[in-house]
Every structure is written in C-alpha cells, then in structure tokens.
Amino acid sequence: MSKLHLFDMDGTLLHGSAAAVEISGQLGLDREIAELERRFAAGELTPARFAQLACDLWAAELTEAQVAAAFEGAPWLTGIREVWADIRARGERCAVISLSPGFFVERLLAWGADTAHGSRWPSVPIRQPLEPAGILSPSAKVRIADELCVRYGLSRADCVAYGDSMSDAELFAVVPESVAVNADHHVSGLASYAYTGRDLREAYELVRTRE
Numbered sequence: 327m328s329k330l331h332l333f334d335m336d337g338t339l340l341h342g343s344a345a346a347v348e349i350s351g352q353l354g355l356d357r358e359i360a361e362l363e364r365r366f367a368a369g370e371l372t373p374a375r376f377a378q379l380a381c382d383l384w385a386a387e388l389t390e391a392q393v394a395a396a397f398e399g400a401p402w403l404t405g406i407r408e409v410w411a412d413i414r415a416r417g418e419r420c421a422v423i424s425l426s427p428g429f430f431v432e433r434l435l436a437w438g439a440d441t442a443h444g445s446r447w448p449s450v451p452i453r454q455p456l457e458p459a460g461i462l463s464p465s466a467k468v469r470i471a472d473e474l475c476v477r478y479g480l481s482r483a484d485c486v487a488y489g490d491s492m493s494d495a496e497l498f499a500v501v502p503e504s505v506a507v508n509a510d511h512h513v514s515g516l517a518s519y520a521y522t523g524r525d526l527r528e529a530y531e532l533v534r535t536r537e
Contacts, residue, residue, distance in 0.1 A: 334489035335424035338507045341401045345426035348396040374458040385452045397433050405527035410438035423470050425462045443470050467497045486533050505529050
C-alpha cells in the first residue's frame with residue numbers, strides 16, 4: 327500500500343522560521359515582520375490579512391533575486407532531499423502544503439516533492455492587488471490533502487502529516503499518522519509521534535514503512 331506524506335513548511339521544514347521572515351530579512355524588515363508574525367500567532371490576524379500586510383511591506387521592492395536568496399539562505403532541516411528521494415523510490419508520494427506564498431513554496435519541487443501548494447500571492451515584483459480568496463487557511467490543508475488522495479488513488483487512511491503549529495491541527499485530526507516536528511502545544515497532543523531536532527531523516531524514520 328502506498329502512502330502520501332504531507333509536509334508543512336514554516337516551522338517544520340524551516341527550522342524556527344517562516345518564508346515571510348526570510349523574505350523580509352532580505353529587505354531589512356525583520357522588526358516589522360516579527361510584529362505581524364506575533365499578531366498572527368495570537369489570532370489577531372487571519373491568514374488573508376497577514377498576507378495583505380506582508381504584501382504591503384514588500385510592495386514594489388521585492389525582487390526575484392531576493393526571493394531566491396531568502397530561499398537559499400533559509401534554515402532548512404537537513405536531509406529533506408534524501409527523505410523525499412526515499413519516499414519516491416518506495417513508490418510513495420510527498421507533498422508540501424503551506425499557507426506561505428506559492429512563489430516560495432513551489433521552489434521545493436526542485437528538491438523532489440511530488441507537488442507543492444502555497445497561497446496565491448501576486449507575482450514578484452508585487453504590483454498587483456492580493457486576492458484574499460487565493461490565501462490558504464488551515465482547513466484548506468485538509469481540502470488539498472483530500473484532492474491529492476483522489477489524484478493518487480489513496481485515502482486519508484494512507485496519509486502521514488508533518489507539522490508544528492495551529493495551522494496543522496485540522497490536518498493532524500483527520501489522518502491516522504502524524505509527526506509533530508519541533509512543535510508547539512497546538513499539535514503536540516494530536517500527533518502520533520514527536521520529534522525535536524534539525525534532521526528530517528530522523529523525523530521520517532518514526533513513520534517510515536519497513537520492508
């Protein structure tokens with residue numbers, strides 16, 4: 327039986343950071359994005375409102391080169407490519423689902439993810455208005471997982487989720503196996519397993535299908 331491995335990005339594949347934080351750092355906006363992140367974590371901002379305010383910060387200044395630098399310099403867990411290569415070699419599937427900008431998330435396709443889903447932000451440089459309907463929510467992670475199951479001929483029973491925070495709680499609640507990766511209290515009580523560290527291979531080993 328095949329499996330579908332569903333990975334969150336911010337705080338999970340990215341250790342202690344998020345795409346918006348890394349991008350803002352390229353623009354010298356560390357303090358401003360930290361305040362938006364604080365308000366989002368406190369429930370003061372919806373995903374769409376957070377995205378709008380972040381777009382306002384970056385408007386007309388952000389370049390593709392800065393996005394690339396943010397991606398390449400981000401604090402990724404080690405072993406991501408190796409884990410995804412093993413998953414695919416075993417005939418299983420791996421997907422990334424993140425509330426962060428699609429133009430950042432989709433760069434992970436080059437590392438071996440079968441599919442990568444992020445929010446639809448305006449293209450870089452940001453000169454077009456943000457469409458709130460394109461911004462993903464925690465419940466959208468469940469919807470996308472279900473769509474992927476249909477695509478691959480699987481069901482929720484075949485899914486494994488990896489995440490760290492409240493945006494992953496709804497997905498953790500509907501799949502049989504989950505790994506809390508450097509996680510907070512929002513998912514630690516829901517997860518099948520918990521991992522603290524900097525190597526995705528170690529987290530993956532908790533759920534890796536044995537021969």
